[in-house]
Amino acid sequence: MFDILGPITVGPSSSHTAGAIRIGLACRIILGEEVKKARVIFYGSFADTYRGHGTDKAVIGGLLGFNTDNVKVRESLQLAQFRGMEYVIDTAEEPRYHPNTVRIEAQGATRSINLRGISVGGGAMRLVELNGFAIDAACLYDTLIVFHKDTPGTLAGIAQTLSGSGYNIGNLRLSRDKREGDVITIIETDVPVDGETVAALRQVGSVAGVVSIPKF
Amino acid sequence: MNIPSIDYLLDESAKNNQPIWQIVLREEQADSGMSIEQLRERVEHTYSVMRDAATGGISSELKSVSGLTGGDAARYYKYFKNHKNLLGSLSARAMAYALGTSEYNAAMGVIVAAPTAGAAGVLPGVLLAAQEEYGFTDREAVNALITATGIGAVIATRATISGAQGGCQAEVGSGCAMAAAALCDVMGGTARQSAHAAAIALKNSLGLACDPVAGLVEVPCIKRNGMYACMAIAAADLALAGVESFVPPDEVIDAMYQIGCNLPSCIRETAEGGLAITPTGLRAKRRLF
Numbered sequence: 001m002f003d004i005l006g007p008i009t010v011g012p013s014s015s016h017t018a019g020a021i022r023i024g025l026a027c028r029i030i031l032g033e034e035v036k037k038a039r040v041i042f043y044g045s046f047a048d049t050y051r052g053h054g055t056d057k058a059v060i061g062g063l064l065g066f067n068t069d070n071v072k073v074r075e076s077l078q079l080a081q082f083r084g085m086e087y088v089i090d091t092a093e094e095p096r097y098h099p100n101t102v103r104i105e106a107q108g109a110t111r112s113i114n115l116r117g118i119s120v121g122g123g124a125m126r127l128v129e130l131n132g133f134a135i136d137a138a139c140l141y142d143t144l145i146v147f148h149k150d151t152p153g154t155l156a157g158i159a160q161t162l163s164g165s166g167y168n169i170g171n172l173r174l175s176r177d178k179r180e181g182d183v184i185t186i187i188e189t190d191v192p193v194d195g196e197t198v199a200a201l202r203q204v205g206s207v208a209g210v211v212s213i214p215k216f
Numbered sequence: 217m218n219i220p221s222i223d224y225l226l227d228e229s230a231k232n233n234q235p236i237w238q239i240v241l242r243e244e245q246a247d248s249g250m251s252i253e254q255l256r257e258r259v260e261h262t263y264s265v266m267r268d269a270a271t272g273g274i275s276s277e278l279k280s281v282s283g284l285t286g287g288d289a290a291r292y293y294k295y296f297k298n299h300k301n302l303l304g305s306l307s308a309r310a311m312a313y314a315l316g317t318s319e320y321n322a323a324m325g326v327i328v329a330a331p332t333a334g335a336a337g338v339l340p341g342v343l344l345a346a347q348e349e350y351g352f353t354d355r356e357a358v359n360a361l362i363t364a365t366g367i368g369a370v371i372a373t374r375a376t377i378s379g380a381q382g383g384c385q386a387e388v389g390s391g392c393a394m395a396a397a398a399l400c401d402v403m404g405g406t407a408r409q410s411a412h413a414a415a416i417a418l419k420n421s422l423g424l425a426c427d428p429v430a431g432l433v434e435v436p437c438i439k440r441n442g443m444y445a446c447m448a449i450a451a452a453d454l455a456l457a458g459v460e461s462f463v464p465p466d467e468v469i470d471a472m473y474q475i476g477c478n479l480p481s482c483i484r485e486t487a488e489g490g491l492a493i494t495p496t497g498l499r500a501k502r503r504l505f
Binding site for chain 1: 333
């Protein structure tokens, strides 16, 4: 309902501003710490019109932790400097990508990630690539991103931990680079998963990390 | 929330003897797990954001981020307050609020996408103006917004609300249909009348190109929000008089989608056709980028 009557967002464009803020915010949440350095690369229509739509302010605002309804997005470029976050805005061409695509290389004090997101209209977005893995997360539900190894029993352990705490898995998608390599699993749940269960998930088999993204 | 058809809303409404907004609330409650009260509170908050945006837009001469537009909402509102106008009080007020919201949007103000930021002015323009003219309560306004959301949800499910996919008919056309249904509902229309108000509004938006100058949500978007606020009022008035759309609402929505699929990509938000490539449009783009 609030995707039709909403989102509540700074203007001027639901696709070029609101969706871009959400991709930036998702990036900040996945990184799990303050962004120290960011390279933002716009493709397609984002590259052509980002200045007029404030798409640069939108992504940087999201990286600073602002949601769509936060007026501070308007001053995000100055705020980034004030907070000591370095950033560069680039444009590039890649005809295979969705017209509203942004790639963010974000670096924190201890970690760095490479995320590609697309803004699909009305403020909705999808995360389509994370650290080189093809993923698909729209963040319309509470979402867990689990980093683990491609080993027998890990997925069963994840599912068991969730069901043990009473959570229903709405959707689950797996993406691996090669047999017995690294895996990113995206899990959507009907309600937010509590911190204790997230901590328990981190103890499962080959799990290397868990990120919980509240639904937008 | 997936509502398959307007017919579904009307059938459920008739079966349960409930207005459309109650059916929509029931569906959303099941889908989101939120309580009816929580949902209503969130819509109330949404309405207050709409009011702030419209008021913010008419009260000062805002310039858009690009510098391309701004000041027309304040200009028209001043004219409306001080002169006899041609539209009449309700439509003139709706025009001012719709323009105001859209200018506020272009200035990176906080707005409610309804259903998109590009079409953010129509629904609040109509509803806020009607509330001032007819004095209904905020609670009734919230019901009307929920009715509008039901219509928008069907359009999003059966067709599209994205200008890149369906042209402006999918954005402002959808906003106009939602506003017509909302106004009809709050003025005492039946569920069927609200549905036909939406159908008449959408029918008269069919084929609208999305050809924004420099690719920005400004020209022609801002004035179009004002113009289609007036169109929504006209559609609601026809429906309240008992006039029905010859083609039923769901078929109109399907027609909108089919037309959207057939629109060339140069008039689907790419800024490669129409107004965007007029000499003036191209000059504006060169000046900006």
